[in-house]
Amino acid sequence: MPEWYPKISQRWSDGPARAGMWVAEEKVHGAHLALVTDGVRTRAARRRGILDESELDVFFGVARIWPLLATAASTVARRVGHSLGGVREVVLYGELAGGHYPHPEVTAEDGAQPVQTGIWYSPGLVWLAFDALVHTAAGQTWLGRADLEEHLAGTGLRCVPLLRRGRRAEVQETPVEFPTEVPALLGLPPLPGNLAEGYVVKPAGRWPVEEHGPRPVLKVKLPAFAEDSRYDGARPFVPPADGAAGVPGWLLAAAVDRLTPPRAASARSKLGPGAGPDVLAAEVLADLLADLSEDLGGLADDERRRLGDALAPGVRLLVSDPPAV
Structure with missing residues (x-):
């Protein structure tokens, strides 16, 4: 369980102010x-x-x-x-x-x-x-x-x-x-x-x-x-039947958990140091979807496409982050 954010006061406590910026x-x-x-x-x-x-x-x-x-x-x-x-x-x-x-x-x-x-x-x-x-x-x-x-x-x-x-x-x-x-x-x-x-x-x-x-x-x-x-004036959010991202939340979460540095490293190793970010991203996404499909017993083509679209920003960031040395 993470730390809850401390309650923020609307007045300072007694005592001198701490120096610094x-x-x-x-x-x-x-x-x-x-x-x-x-x-x-x-x-x-x-x-x-x-x-x-x-x-x-x-x-x-x-x-x-x-x-x-x-x-x-x-x-x-x-x-x-x-x-x-x-x-x-x-x-x-x-x-x-x-x-x-x-x-x-x-x-x-x-x-x-x-x-x-x-x-x-x-x-x-x-x-x-x-x-x-x-x-x-x-x-x-x-x-x-x-x-x-x-x-x-x-x-x-x-x-x-x-x-x-x-x-x-x-x-x-x-x-x-x-x-x-x-x-x-x-x-x-x-x-x-x-x-x-x-x-x-x-x-x-x-x-x-x-x-x-x-x-x-x-x-x-x-x-x-x-x-x-x-x-x-905000109202409760009612997500569409196919999920706010176009796929159910549980499926999106399962896919996002697979967006890891080892998966990006595997793609780099497979494609070589000259592979550009778009090629790397495509390889990572294809590998992730194949892995997820196997674990779930298959993904429909439309579901695979929508999931790929939702994952794209995260995949691009993952492959753009330099690997640890």
């Missing part, structure tokens, strides 16, 4: 979704615990982006292991958001539904990381903002927007009312009146829990947020 990050209005990984397999977790395979469909349709999320999280954990050593597990905490963007120049995404309402981020689902907890033999360490950005680079995952960096007294003076910066991060045109939920203030650097104790974190929310019904 702090950050203010945008608080995204979505659904809490953690990615729990040992660098090989990734599981999704909401606040109440690990999601089972069937819940990948019903949890706001996260199955639509699960192959990329899972493969990227495993990639991040391996990178963290290379830099820190002795890593047993990494928990990436983030917010699942998006699903609707009411702008005349932005095309709606078929089958998408808003995770939350009142603040608009993206026509499709997007997952934004706000923290990472690393479990090692020596204890637990919160990664710093720069660490997290570095490890996410090139994976297709992003951090929540950084608003300010400086001393705590400076950072906590960030205005509470400001337009969300997520659409700009995603290259989308702005919407009028699309205000952010607020922001979170925390230490900027790495935080070893055994050495420093609990990490101080503060949230500052838009005063009108709790009272305005516009921000609470």
Whole structure:
């Protein structure tokens, strides 16, 4: 069971402020979704615990982006292991958001539904990381903002927007009312009146829990947020009969669990060092589908095609990540 994310206070405890650099990050209005990984397999977790395979469909349709999320999280954990050593597990905490963007120049995404309402981020689902907890033999360490950005680079995952960096007294003076910066991060045109939920203030650097104790974190929310019904209009997501990603969640999860570095290494060994990423990706996908089909007693052609389409972003990331040396 992963660590639940600590409850964030809305006021500082008594005592002097810790010296050093702090950050203010945008608080995204979505659904809490953690990615729990040992660098090989990734599981999704909401606040109440690990999601089972069937819940990948019903949890706001996260199955639509699960192959990329899972493969990227495993990639991040391996990178963290290379830099820190002795890593047993990494928990990436983030917010699942998006699903609707009411702008005349932005095309709606078929089958998408808003995770939350009142603040608009993206026509499709997007997952934004706000923290990472690393479990090692020596204890637990919160990664710093720069660490997290570095490890996410090139994976297709992003951090929540950084608003300010400086001393705590400076950072906590960030205005509470400001337009969300997520659409700009995603290259989308702005919407009028699309205000952010607020922001979170925390230490900027790495935080070893055994050495420093609990990490101080503060949230500052838009005063009108709790009272305005516009921000609470989301409806339960009802996935299509064939699954949010075009295939049942259990089948997608079984396939994603087979997206591992050894499978990519096997393809490289078979095709040779000159094989390009597209050729490698095709080989990995064909091998995975053949393996899965054999285990399940067969896959229909249409099911195989839809599963291949859903897996493609994760496969491309897997073959683009350099093998460990």
